[in-house]
Amino acid sequence: MTEFEEYQKHIQYTHNAFCRIVIRHASIDAARKLYSKWKREISLEYLSEEKFMPFAATDEYFAKPPSSEEYPFTVCGQTVMLSNPDLAAALSSLPETEQEIIFLYFFEHLTHEEIGKRYGRTRSTAGRHIYLDLRRLREEMEVLAHEQASPL
Incomplete structure (x- = not known):
């Protein structure tokens, strides 16, 4: 050396x-x-140990009673029962491929890689589509909640 x-x-x-x-x-x-x-x-x-005081007060008169209704949502040949009507309506308004991607990820518990292979995409692209679909779903639910809150 x-x-x-x-x-x-x-x-x-x-x-x-x-x-x-x-x-x-x-x-x-x-x-x-x-x-x-x-x-x-x-x-x-x-x-909470000394004295319990609620952080906020709610008026029971205007509160909606808890609903035991279930709303069916069919995707990929399977029916999922949802308890939230806004979620069911928002999911129904999405395009079919986006519905399938959300179903496969959250209900079938498939990984991003498996979803990507199914749709001919990479793992990261499938993850990005899941993220975008969830954002679109959230926006749709906000629109539905706003429409219900404001009477015409």
Whole structure:
């Protein structure tokens, strides 16, 4: 081994040791910050032990009674019974492929990779479609809730 190669090897070892020390000290600093944050936090459990006071009041007169109705939703040749009418209506308004993707992920418990293979997509593309479908479903449910809240 030449003198230049030995010098390069020495520089590499020195750099690696320096990096390990910096990372170690950064992790120690992060742990100290978390510990000091946890020391300053106050738990609200003592409120429930001494005297229970509700955080908000509700008027029972306007509250909707809990519904025991179930709303059927058919996708992929299977029927799923949903207890939320807004969710059932929002799912029904989505295109069929989006309904199938949501069904496969949440009811059949398929992975992103398996869903991607089924539709000829990659794992990450299938995950992105699930995310976009959920966002579209949430927006549709907000529209339905707004329409129900505002009388015409």
